[in-house]
Amino acid sequence: MEIVKKDLQGIEFRFFGPDSVRKLSVMEVSVPELYDQDGFPVEGGLMDPRLGVVDPGMRCRSCGGKVGHCPGHFGHIEFAKPVIHVRFGKKIYMWLSMACPSCGRVAVEKEARDIYEREFQRIDNEGTNSERAKLIRDIAKEAKKHSVCPHCGADKPAITYEKPTTYYQGEDKLTPVEVRENLEKIPDEDLFLLGVDSRAFRPEWAVMTSFLVPPVTVRPCITLETGERSEDDLTHKLVDIMRINLRLRENMASGAPAVIIEDLWELLQYHATTFIDNQVSGIPPARHRAGRILKGVVQRVKTKQGRFRRNLAGKRVNFSARTVVSPDARIGVDEVGIPDEIARDLTVSVYVTDENVEQMKEVIRRGPEALDGANYVIDDQGNRLRITDFNQETLAEQVAPGWMVDRHLKDGDVVLMNRQPSLHRMSLMGHRVRVLPGRTFRIHPSICAPYNADFDGDEMNLHDPQGEEARAEALELLGVRKNLRSPRFGGVIIGGWRTQISGLFLLTQKDTVLSREKAFQLIYDAGIEAELPSSKKEITGREIFSLLLPSDFNIRFKTKASKSGKVGEDDSEVVVKDGKLLKGVIDSSAVGSFGGRILDRIVQEYGPDFGTDFINKLAALGLLYLKMRGMTVSIEDFEIPEETHKEINQTLSKAKREVRNIIKKAEAGKLKSWPGMSMVETRESEIIHTLNKARDEAVRMVGDVLSPSNPAAIMAISGARGNLLNVALIAGAVGQQAIGGGRPKRGYYSSRTFPHFVKHDLGAESKGFVRSSYGSGLNPFEFFWVSASGREGLTDTGVKTPKSGYMYRRLSNALQDLKVEYDGTVRDSGGNIIQFLYGEDGIDVSMSDKGFINLDRLAELARGGDK
Ligand SMILES: [Mg+2]
Ligand SMILES: [Zn+2]
Ligand SMILES: [Zn+2]
Known part of the structure; x- marks a missing residue:
């Protein structure tokens, strides 16, 4: 594709003033009716054929074009009385407050005016838009101050503004006619002080006397299945505007009382406003007969559902599929299992050549229903023909080099997988297809980390690239194999995951030994092709793991498990010599998906293909060993000795006594304030500190008595999932709950959290301390505290997600072309x-x-x- 480059000097937006509106318009819309009895558009109505065509077969009365060729043409409405343009509501307020109502000059003294003029010139040359905006604000503030005009000496009463379109001069309400008259008085020479380019705009244009009617092509009517015609929201609004405008004109002509005129005028203002923007604060939105809120012009453009973000920045695409994901550890990390239903729908275009013509005949013969068939052929004339039961034989006969066949997706094809939110590069990766029965996408559990996927109902999108170039990119740039290491932190991001880690941890512990038969079975199931290292009757787990390592691999590092103090000396340091795991247990620090040391070294030094294979095998090994050995978690696993319970209770009671002491000291005024804190803040901090210390102590005590063979401990120590705190919450104590960054304050009136407590009680129980554990169960107060802080957490995530999402949008929009x-x-x-x-x-x-x-x-x- 040829790239055309042009340098833009700038973009200038101009406004259609009344003259331009009339010039642009092909007709004045003067009749509020849309169609006559026979269903034909009324001459001079809003669907007049001069405004463009939407019906196939009809011709435009303005340009003669048919549907698709006629771009549509604007019409206009002459207002019986002027109407304020809502989008200028604030600007008009600013202009009115700046200009003198008598002479129209902007109320700024000569000297100041000169300074401003020079400043505008400077900004034009070298300034920024925000500087300009600030200058305009400053001038407005200055001009507003004057209560007497510095030019003619006339009174300049203050203007008040009532959203969206009402203005008062002193006590008097200004009609749009008066607003327009005041704005008309402002001379061209003063417009720069308002930040207005006099060549492009006149302030009084913001009060409309004529109104552009958009072409029918932008507001086409829809014919429902019942044959009923349904008009576009904009057409509905325009009908309202037309009706009221007509009534206003008739009443004016017949000399109706001022009240009636005023009411109609306001109604016209309302309809014109809601046509432009139907979400203005201060007025109720216009509704459809059924109660649905109508879409104004602004609503068409704005937000995620608007023209920019929905139709221009992003579009619906073909050759894509979406369904729920589920795990399958028996496919490779760089593969994806695709339902046959989807495989039969998505196609790849293949050029028929001498080499593949026979194969393509086969594919066509299988037709659209069978797997590995085809849906369409494109003959040498470029005609696209659908393959059906009737023509598949004939087409298979006819197909020849030069044709193209849209064959089904099959094993080995490259597709892109994506999970939203797409927060980093690895949210979109190229996978190889495996067509499988079932209705979900199957992904390898090790790929969960970069996609941030789990299997509680997550859905993913698939894209089927159509060109060779796209397929090459999907494989070489976006391929899973090429994205094993993160461009964010420079370590592996795809690797051992959850259960796999637990399995490998148990497999490589010092005393894990398997019988020769079991060892054989394990490495066979895991797809490892290697000879068992010895002819011994028993094979250690470490020997089995070593089969995955290259024979020249050497590494030495402290394991994550060693930090827990729960593993023996032999398990706490990994030593690999010449591809043999001599010492140390394999945990998340070795093969985990966020920077596992062994895995990282292998990917970096033995390449992505070896790395991918390594990930597949270690996943299989970990999972299969765990399946062979078995691992369950039950309530029993969270029982701790009576002795420990007593100790924990003592610790907590002691902490509560300390809290009482802190409160007493504070009441007596003897508590020394911490730097930068008030007495109350210090008291609260000390209480929280004391209680947290006690809870940490409880966590430590639970950790101490927890057997290293406890399944929850295995998960925590190996880094597979969770940590010792999770265990302590169940077995020991839950601890202090924070609400709004501190202990709960509000509740039953202002003196206590619940009526069940003594007034002004500051003790631990009444202020969110949960002494019980999840295992033993909570009392009603404790349950309340946990629920309250849990709710706060939920609310916070609900608030943070869209905020960070928007930050990301701005950032990616700003950086996407770099x-x-x-x-x-x-x-x-x-x-x-x-x-x-x-x-x-x-x-x-x-x-x-x-x-x-x-x-x-x-x-x-x-x-x-x-x-
Ligand atoms: Mg989920
Ligand atoms: Zn036309
Ligand atoms: Zn004046």
């Missing part, structure tokens, strides 16, 4: 340099070691050291 150029600079689409060196250090983070270049390691490798 790319690294041939010379290493980061540039935007205009070729402007944003950074001279990518990230200012030129490092591709996904290729780095946590964002850095590990020179020591490189030197080691260069010296021919161990891999």
Whole structure:
């Protein structure tokens, strides 16, 4: 594709004043009726054929074009009395407050005016838009101050504004006619002080005397199945405007009383306002007969559902599918299982050549219903023919080189998978297809981390790339294999996950030994092709894990498990020598999906293909071993000795006594305030500190008595899922609940949280401390505290998600055209340099070691050291 580049100097928006409106319009709309008895558009009505065509077969009376060729033409309405344009409500208020009602000059003294003029010139040359906006605000503030005009000396009464379109001068309400007259008086020479370009706009245009009627093509009517015609929301609004306008004109002509005229005028204002924007604060939105709120012009454009974000920035696409995801550890991480139903619907276009013509005949013969069939052929004339039961034989006969066949998706095809919100590059990755029975997408559990997917009903989208170029990109740039390491933190992001870690942890513990038969079964099931390391009757788990490692692999590091103090010396340091795991237990710090050391080294030094294979095998090994061994969690696993319970109770009671002491000290005024805190704040902080310390103590005590073979402990220690605090909440005590960043304050009147407590009680129980554990059950107060802080957490996430979502939108919109150029600079689409060196250090983070270049390691490798 040829890229056309043009340099824009700027974009200027202008406003259609009354003259331009009449010039642009092909006709004045003067009849409020749409159709006559026979259902034909009424001449001079809102559906007049001069405004464009929407019915196929009809011709436009203005340009002669048919549907699709005629762009539609504007008409106009002459208002019986002028009407304020809502979108200028605030601006009109500003202009009225700045200008003198008598002479029309902007109330700024000569000297100040000169300064402002120079400042505008400066901003034109070198200033920013926000500087300009600020200057205009400053001038407005200055002009507003004057109660007497500095030019003619006339009184300049203050203007008050009532949203959206009502203005008062002093005590008197201004009609739109008066508003317009005042704005007309402002001379062109003063307009720059209002921030208005006199060549483009006159302030009085904001009070409309004529009104543009959009072409029928932008407000087409829909014919329902019943044959009934349903008009567009804009047409409905225009009919309202027409009716009221006509009645207003008739009443004016017949000399009706001023009240009636005023009422009709206000109604006209209302309809014109809601046509433009039907979500203005201060007035009720216009509704459909059925009660539905009508869509105004603004509503068509604004927000996610509006023209920009829905139809221009994003569109519906073909060749895509969406369904629920479910796990399947027996496919590869870089594969995706696709329901056959979807495989038969999505197609890949194949050129028929001498080489594949026989194969394509087969595919056509299988037809659209069978798997690995085809839906369409395109003959050498470019005609697209649907394959059906009737023609599949004939088409299979006819097909020849030069034709194209839209064949079904089949195993090995490349597709893109996406899970929203797409927060980073790995939210969209290329997978290879596996057509499977069932109705869900099957993904490997190890791919959950980058997609942030789980299987509680998550859905994902699939895109079927159509060109060879797209397929190559999906594989080479977006492919799972090419995205094992994160460009965010420079470590693996795809790897051991949850249960896999628990399994490998148990497999590689010091004393895990398997019989030869079991070991065989395990490595066979896991798809590992290797010889068992010894002819011994028993094989250790570590020997089995070592089968995954390259024979020249060496590494040594402290395990995550060692930090818990729950594993023996032998398990706490991983030592791999020549591809043999000699010491140490495999946990999340070794193969986990956020920077597992062994996994990371393997991906970096043995390449993505070896890395992917390694991930597949370790997942299989971990899961299969766990299946073989068995692991369950029950309530029993959270029982702790009576002794520990007593100790925990003592600790908590002691803490509560300390809290009483703090309160007493504070009441006696003897509590020393912490720096920057009041006495009350200090008291609260000390109480929370004391109670949290006691809870931590309880957590420690639970941790101490927890057996390393406890399943919950295994998960926590290995980093598979959860931590010891989760166990302590169930077995020990839940602890202090925070609401609004501190202990709960409000409740039963202002003196206490519940009527069941003594007035002004500051003790632990009445202020959100939960002494019980989830295992033992909570009392009603405790249950309330936990629920309240839980609700707060839920509310916070509900508030934060859209906020951070919007921040992300702004950021990605601002950065989306930046790319690294041939010379290493980061540039935007205009070729402007944003950074001279990518990230200012030129490092591709996904290729780095946590964002850095590990020179020591490189030197080691260069010296021919161990891999
Ligand atoms: Mg979910
Ligand atoms: Zn036309
Ligand atoms: Zn004046």
